[in-house]
Amino acid sequence: MASPAPPRHPGSTRPHPDRPPFLPFPAAEYRRRLARVREALAREGIPGLLVFGGPRASGFLRYLTNFDSWVGHSTLLVLPGSEPILITDSLFRGNLEQSGAALSWVRDLRAARPGSLELDGLIWQVTSAVRSHLGSGEALGVVGEEWLPPALAARLAELLPDYHLGDVTRHLQEVKAIKSAAELRLIRRLVRAGEAGLRAGRAALRPGATEAAVAGAAVGAMFSAGADNLHGPLPLSVASGPRTRLKNVPPTGRAIRRGELILLALEPELHGYGADLTRTWPCGSPTLAGGTALDALERVRAAVQPALRPDTPLRALQAVIRSQSTRVRRVGRLEVLVRGVGTTKSRELPGPGDSDLPLAPGMVLTLECVLSGERWGCAALEDCVLITRQGCERLSREP
Structure with missing residues (x-):
């Protein structure tokens, strides 16, 4: 008809x-x-x-x-x-x-x-x-x-x-998973803006400072460095002390105490492209449990990142992740997530079920390593990584 x-x-x-x-x-x-x-x-x-x-x-x-x-x-x-x-x-x-x-x-x-x-x-x-x-x-x-x-x-x-x-x-x-040279230039600018936010957030961290003050410093620095928006459904997370267990929460007026961990997750945006960057720091000297967790998380990232190579399917990461989970099980429960970077948050690559998807030069990913423990809370490291012909390049270098 x-x-x-x-x-x-x-x-x-x-x-x-x-x-x-x-x-x-x-x-x-x-x-x-x-x-x-x-x-x-x-x-x-x-x-x-x-x-x-x-x-x-x-x-x-x-x-x-x-x-x-x-x-x-x-x-x-x-x-x-x-x-x-x-x-x-x-x-x-x-x-x-x-x-x-x-x-x-x-x-x-x-x-x-x-x-x-x-x-x-x-x-x-x-x-x-x-x-x-x-x-x-x-x-x-x-x-x-x-x-x-x-x-x-x-x-x-x-x-x-x-x-x-x-x-x-x-x-x-x-x-769209394979970025052009022009896209890569824009993404590098975007990551630099996000790193400016991380630096400013860390500089604002001191005993008695509030989560909101850390967030404000980070967001202002990102925009001053070139970001033009905040990306994603939860573009900013700040959690300190016992609130780190919640991980994905907005900042509050809670005052940060000496020795506590603070988790800062930023999603700057530039011309519709979004990046995810996360860091966890101690306020002053960490507790023994918190310091152990941060050291373990650094080792996990160092072990997983080299596995992001061209022609390697996403499923190949699982063996590395299982090995690292075993190594850190006394510290906490490990999660490792890989997503694409671009204009579509969490949809830049085909879905998690497509584990045979081979990585290719020009793909930009976020590598997020998350460690959670009953005694000390949650810590996370998240970086933007570019797949190259030789392996991969971590675009976000801020400690």
Whole structure:
């Protein structure tokens, strides 16, 4: 059955310059990314692509367009014989210019029905564009962070019953996992900003200082060093003394006592790219248990990091982690986590189930080593690591 005609509510297409003033990379960089994605999908016989973005879930969209869907829903359509089409209802007061349009290189940027919770206007524009450029019965790959909103998924299926819709998130993940030279330069700047935050946080640490004071010093230093935002759902964690057991908690007005451990986790952001950096320090001289834990954690990091090598599958890390867990079991319980660094927190690489994924030069990872003990709390070290042809390079060197 043919889909009903779209309603006659106006969207708008905004003419866009080739070099928007806030673009972190040349438009050619984004076109190269799109070309790589098109090639990956073409190998699977998929001619069309729909990338979804929403509030705090715009990482894939940001990678391809630099657009951040702050307050509503957005879709990027990459269709045969067409320039990329970006359709959004993420509008402040219906004003496209004040809603991030200047942050994107995409020239065909269309406003859907204003109102961040109204999906209908967005969907009509999306389905109309798909039918204009993609033949009935063809495949349309869909990418979104975690899941498409049920309302959007249901309406897409209803209005495009004669198309083959399928998830192609992994294809885009595999493309974006390998960073370009321009991305690596930006990530190095980002890590330096995060390290400035670590230095300032440690400098603010003294008996009687509050967790909030340490956090304030760290955040101010990161922005002064070039960060332009905080990344992730919990971009800042500070825990001291017995609160370290909780690890992922916001700072409080608790005064830090001499000898206690303090855990500082920072997630600076620059142009949509986020990094994770974590350090644990003693306030003055540590207790015997705390000092033992910190020494053990340093040894774990030194043992695990060399295992991050090109052509090594992620599952190969498990043997190293098991060995280290045995070595430190008298001190505490060990966890080692590896995630990708980029515009999509925890989704930069294919999921944990893809343990056969080989590491490759150009991938940037976070290596997080966490040690927890009943008597002394929790300590963590987290660094950004670049996979190179020879092995790996730890980008974050701050002690």
